[in-house]
Amino acid sequence: MAEPVVEFNNVSKTFAGQKAVRAISFRIEKGEFFSILGPSGCGKTTTLRLLAGFEVPDEDGGEVRIEGQVVNNRRPYERRLAMVFQNYALFPHLSVERNVAFGLEQRGVPRAQMVERVRAALDMVRLDPAQYGPRPPAALSGGQRQRVALARALVLEPSILLLDEPLGALDLKLRKEMQLELKSLNRRLGITFVYVTHDQEEALTMSDRIAVMDNARVAQLGAPAEIYERPRTAFVARFIGESNFVIGEVVATERGGVVVKRADGNLVAARGGEGRAMGETVQLAVRPERVELTGPDQAPGGQNMLPARIRQVVYRGEMLHVRATLGDGSEMVAAMRNEGQLRRPVVWQEGTECAVTFSPDDTRVLEPEPA
Template sequence: MNSAGYGSGAAPKNSMIIAELRGVSKRFGEVCAASDLNLSIGEGEFLSFLGPSGCGKTTALRMLAGFETPTEGDVLLDGEVVNNLDAHVRPVNMVFQHYALFPHMTVAQNIGYGLRQIRPRIPKAAIAEKVGKALATVRLVGLEDRRIWELSGGQQQRVALARAIVNEPKLLLLDEPMAALDRKLRKEMQIELQNLQRQLGITFVLVTHDQEEALSMSDRICIMRDGKIIQIGSPQELYDRPRNRYVAGFVGTSNFFDGKVTGASQDLTSVLLQNGAEVTGRAMAEVSVGQEICISVRPEQIRLCRDGEGESVVVLNRIFLGEHTEYLVMHETLGEFLVLSPRQSELNDGPFNTGDALSAAWDVSAALVLDRN
């Protein structure tokens, strides 16, 4: 298995490749921060690197930006190797987690800073025109003369975005740009970023550890761990067909049950769980009899009812989440697992309460047989 993992690292079909990582590794002394990364990024694509702290996603982004040089392999932009090309001459801009705005400058001065560094110099009138267009794009017209400390967090982020897009880069890199925002503002900015990307047609590459952020915004997601790309795919592909337990646990919420394969056919796999229960599911990769695997079942794919077919469970806890209600239930053999019940279901049948004895069931197609790693 190469570093592209489960799913190809190729850019989407009919998309012109704008950036590539070819066998790229980066070491800091004895520490390998990125290992054999292979990835093609298409023009106009919104791609995210997703993973926990220290997984290598920011290192990958910094190599695309030119702030780090690969120890091995090549970084390409528009088909040209740019390993030794300085960051400031690449057709790339970056929005940092803490924005890196100049507090002594006005909003307009911050946005136009990069334009003023270009040689030969751009006429002041042309800079003012470009800054004005960028202000309009991020909806900051009228705030051009304010200082940075006079702006809200969301406004500061828009300034950072305007400064990044004013040079019309081919590639815009975003290093956890919404980490400092509260939940409501973060949701608003996610929508604005998507709209901005569609409006400009610029290729966006986002680094985040927030799965909801990546799922809601991206065309494709690279799941990373220990400096490697584990799986690449669309949000739906990663959610519905995770390669292993790590991906299934990082993209969404899932219940996991460990066991061994007892039988496998083209469509269905029989599993004997550690607790003695027998379960049938769909294998996400080739498996063999005796192989240790885990079964993954998403909470929203489990049905609860008072009277019906299924396994007998008891409700241990209930959390109302608005659109859904989350139940923690106990099964005599399977143990504890989560169930997510839609609001409409509760409106029809009434809510379940702690201590209720219920039946739980899921379709065979909902049980995914995954590699444990």
């Protein structure tokens, strides 16, 4: 395997006695679109700042490597990275061109070459250099400023580009557009992108791999589909998409899965859960769109089946979310495409007795959350 571009080995960072980042490790491959995803306060921004060099790991806080070199104590200007900031951080006293040229000036690029590269960088982010180059940043819209910030970073032809929630301030439509554009820049230029976001949909759309962070740790690291299909912990199952949870006691272990018994006596089979012992209490997760509703006696064989009563049908446009109450009062949600069911008299109106069914293959055993 080729050498990773970025490597975190057991990196820790403490602020005033609080662990902001707790012994995290991961590797980022060359050209990858790598996202760090998590709620605010999970340590994702600190992780990015450790990589950029604004923060230094604790004394015994592991090592940060860039292209094989330990960079723990290197200042940001010695790391040759590029970064796009959340609020863009454009220099208000410099024109768009001068903003983009700033890094080239600092690196002593000859003047003639500089003009050409600034022009090319503005072209790359689809801003007309002649029209926008001489303007001050204050005269641009949010989306345009975002593009200038991107041009200012890309003009340096970095091997790694750090992005700290760069699309947070844009409206939805522009954000979608920029997501695709960033992804295509990543493919086209071969630059490794390290992207921090709290928006799970954004991370799923753009990333090659995602590190989901929770409580200063990496909760799960993997490709978007892997994280969505096989969430490791309840946190991941809840933070990426939505999940139904089932709790029960292990009554059988088989190859690749377990069978658990709910408090109400119903059995549920699930995949995963290697090493779980008989009698242990475990939590299972299943996605709402993998849950189906059937009549009480019509459940197909080989499926998990729990008797329920429909509590509420939530109309969400292209989807319908049906909330059903189980015997013990807990709730499960089934999501289905809106195919006009509401026009016909249907089995599942509010109050109807039914069964929620879901495949053991779509049911995952979760690991307990680390303390």
